[in-house]
Amino acid sequence: MKLQSYSMIFVLALVGCGKKTADQAAQSNGHWEVTGPLSGVVDELSREKRAGKCDSAELDMKMEIVTAVDKKLEELSKNPESNKWDESQKAIKFHGGALLSMEMEKLKKSGYQTYDNSWKELYTYFKKNAANPPKEYWAIVNNYARSLVSDDAKRIGGVNMGIDENTAPVIIDILTDTQKCAKDLSCVSPNYSKAELDAIAKVPYYTSYLADIHNSAQIGERRDLITGFVDRLQYDQDRYGFGLNDSIKTRKNNDKIEIELPLIVKGFSTEDRKTLTDLIARWTDKNHSTLFRFVDGQDSTAAKFYTLFFDNIPGKRDFTNTENREIHMIQYGDTRAFAHEIGHSMGFPDHYYEMWSPEQCTYTYRHNGDDIMSDHATGYVTDDEWKLLDKSYPVK
Ligand SMILES: [Zn+2]
Numbered sequence: 001m002k003l004q005s006y007s008m009i010f011v012l013a014l015v016g017c018g019k020k021t022a023d024q025a026a027q028s029n030g031h032w033e034v035t036g037p038l039s040g041v042v043d044e045l046s047r048e049k050r051a052g053k054c055d056s057a058e059l060d061m062k063m064e065i066v067t068a069v070d071k072k073l074e075e076l077s078k079n080p081e082s083n084k085w086d087e088s089q090k091a092i093k094f095h096g097g098a099l100l101s102m103e104m105e106k107l108k109k110s111g112y113q114t115y116d117n118s119w120k121e122l123y124t125y126f127k128k129n130a131a132n133p134p135k136e137y138w139a140i141v142n143n144y145a146r147s148l149v150s151d152d153a154k155r156i157g158g159v160n161m162g163i164d165e166n167t168a169p170v171i172i173d174i175l176t177d178t179q180k181c182a183k184d185l186s187c188v189s190p191n192y193s194k195a196e197l198d199a200i201a202k203v204p205y206y207t208s209y210l211a212d213i214h215n216s217a218q219i220g221e222r223r224d225l226i227t228g229f230v231d232r233l234q235y236d237q238d239r240y241g242f243g244l245n246d247s248i249k250t251r252k253n254n255d256k257i258e259i260e261l262p263l264i265v266k267g268f269s270t271e272d273r274k275t276l277t278d279l280i281a282r283w284t285d286k287n288h289s290t291l292f293r294f295v296d297g298q299d300s301t302a303a304k305f306y307t308l309f310f311d312n313i314p315g316k317r318d319f320t321n322t323e324n325r326e327i328h329m330i331q332y333g334d335t336r337a338f339a340h341e342i343g344h345s346m347g348f349p350d351h352y353y354e355m356w357s358p359e360q361c362t363y364t365y366r367h368n369g370d371d372i373m374s375d376h377a378t379g380y381v382t383d384d385e386w387k388l389l390d391k392s393y394p395v396k
Pocket residue numbers: 015016017018019340344349350
């Protein structure tokens with residue numbers, strides 16, 4: 001990330017909402033989306049088996065930042081008045097609180113862009129501006145630090161940080177062919193297409209799995225490695241693949257396809273529901289309209305429905321838990337983040353990707369400002385996403 005654009009840090013950090021599955025939460029020791037105080041988490045992560053050179057070399061720097069963030073957040077929670085959002089910011093009232101409607105300029109370049117994040121960069125900003133902090137200083141430091149801690153937790157927890165927009169769609173094919181081999185007791189080497197092999201070559205995790213399989217002379221061990229690779233791929237498919245929501249109904253209404261999403265909104269007023277209806281306007285185009293079927297409480301037919309929560313916890317970010325089917329919006333969250341979370345509830349994964357360089361101690365992100373599942377601040381539903389929706393939820 002380039003620091004000349006401070007406001008981007010704030011926005012991009014908010015972009016990073018969590019799509020959570022039980023597996024990922026388990027693999028990342030429950031710190032998939034890091035909320036609350038950070039210093040305990042950073043300390044704990046540095047002791048994990050999978051923590052690397054960067055984690056020990058940068059520990060003091062990280063602790064200095066997160067201890068300051070924790071102190072600031074504690075101060076704010078003791079003094080709610082000081083946590084009041086600047087009234088000059090555009091905000092809309094929602095469920096006894098407020099959502100921000102931030103005006104974002106669309107990025108000039110379209111398609112996928114790359115930028116870097118690192119503790120070193122945050123530390124430079126943190127120190128340089130500490131004496132004379134700009135108005136957005138703590139928002140930037142909090143969001144940037146939280147984003148880095150979440151990434152550290154994911155990386156150390158075993159998330160595969162070598163996948164991008166080109167390899168992600170091929171995971172399902174690699175998984176299918178690896179599963180085929182795992183199920184066939186006589187198979188000692190999965191059969192991959194050229195496209196699959198190209199994708200495998202680009203992902204360090206996969207390259208090493210495949211090398212281990214091919215280097216293993218002992219059949220039993222080789223079969224175990226193949227099963228292990230299936231688990232790895234299944235885990236990545238959950239993270240990067242599409243997950244069907246079988247409570248969605250589609251129908252033809254005049255020339256449009258109407259997509260109906262049940263949403264449990266217990267205790268939300270008529271005005272809240274009107275706001276939510278406005279907020280999913282991004283999921284409408286000339287051929288589709290998306291609407292909610294609001295459900296008041298949990299009943300026997302609602303077991304598969306998503307439930308909406310509005311949290312008032314400082315420092316938290318919007319997220320969707322696909323395992324428990326929960327959407328969490330936060331006080332002073334960006335109105336447009338909701339449409340991104342709704343995308344998760346329809347089955348879409350995040351379309352932003354993180355790579356990790358253990359040499360540079362740097363995360364490299366790829367994100368697409370045109371795509372709501374990649375960047376909620378500027379993105380809309382892409383043609384590919386509409387096509388996938390039509391295919392996944394056909395009108396019966
Ligand atoms: Zn997300």
